[in-house]
Amino acid sequence: MFNITAIPALQDNYIWIIHNGQHAAVVDPGEAGPVLRFLNAHGLQLNSILCTHRHADHIGGIAGLREVYNVPVYGRRHPDNPHITHDLHEGDSLELDPFGIVFAILEIPGHLNDHIAYLAPEILFCGDVLFGGGCGRNFEGSLAQLHHSLQRLAQLPDHTRVYCAHEYTAANLRFALACEPDNPEVQQRAAATQQLRAANLPTLPSTVALENATNPFLRCTQPEIIRTLQRRGLTDTTELGVFTALREWKNRF
Ligand SMILES: [Zn+2]
Numbered sequence: 001m002f003n004i005t006a007i008p009a010l011q012d013n014y015i016w017i018i019h020n021g022q023h024a025a026v027v028d029p030g031e032a033g034p035v036l037r038f039l040n041a042h043g044l045q046l047n048s049i050l051c052t053h054r055h056a057d058h059i060g061g062i063a064g065l066r067e068v069y070n071v072p073v074y075g076r077r078h079p080d081n082p083h084i085t086h087d088l089h090e091g092d093s094l095e096l097d098p099f100g101i102v103f104a105i106l107e108i109p110g111h112l113n114d115h116i117a118y119l120a121p122e123i124l125f126c127g128d129v130l131f132g133g134g135c136g137r138n139f140e141g142s143l144a145q146l147h148h149s150l151q152r153l154a155q156l157p158d159h160t161r162v163y164c165a166h167e168y169t170a171a172n173l174r175f176a177l178a179c180e181p182d183n184p185e186v187q188q189r190a191a192a193t194q195q196l197r198a199a200n201l202p203t204l205p206s207t208v209a210l211e212n213a214t215n216p217f218l219r220c221t222q223p224e225i226i227r228t229l230q231r232r233g234l235t236d237t238t239e240l241g242v243f244t245a246l247r248e249w250k251n252r253f
Contacts, residue, residue, distance in 0.1 A: 014202065020099055109146075111138065133173045134250065
């Protein structure tokens with residue numbers, strides 16, 4: 001058995017740590033200090049580091065961790081992320097022995113070209129592609145790629161827990177409410193999110209079912225969202241047209 005805990009880091013990052021009382025693995029350590037403090041406080045030994053993508057706020061702590069723990073670093077090899085010891089691609093699997101977890105690797109471009117996700121039964125580490133109530137920005141590749149990647153994640157089993165890398169849920173749900181003011185599930189989630197944040201608790205992980213019910217970027221065929229966008233001048237009501245309009249609106253929201 002194991003637990004997965006959020007370690008807050010930098011401004012609004014979460015470094016997810018898988019731990020079983022003895023061993024630990026971290027996902028996207030943007031800072032070393034908070035991870036080292038968690039390991040020490042809980043008497044844990046770091047076994048491995050997993051990276052979803054090469055942005056500095058996801059890899060900035062790797063060098064510092066490896067000064068203490070000479071562990072494998074999984075992810076996609078790239079000049080911007082020289083720390084990777086095991087290069088991962090679509091269809092690869094990664095077994096974390098201490099926890100009995102086997103991850104399937106998914107390539108999910110659209111935030112960065114070489115962004116990957118780690119999928120195990122009921123567990124998804126999706127980095128900066130899918131957020132609570134929202135999605136990542138399109139820094140590389142096309143919006144069509146980002147849309148396609150999000151659709152892949154949306155089709156995972158309902159109960160899959162979604163471990164996003166940032167605490168953006170409250171702001172994302174304000175946008176979701178602007179898109180679908182009459183959606184009761186968005187209203188409920190926004191209220192629950194406010195309570196969690198007021199208590200300084202993470203709003204994550206969410207689930208694939210909750211994202212499908214409340215995240216506008218997974219709901220591009222919903223009539224209420226299309227009507228909202230049409231009032232704002234949308235003419236291209238294809239799924240990609242709606243997705244593009246949502247992403248552009250959110251960039252300015
Ligand atoms: Zn990123």
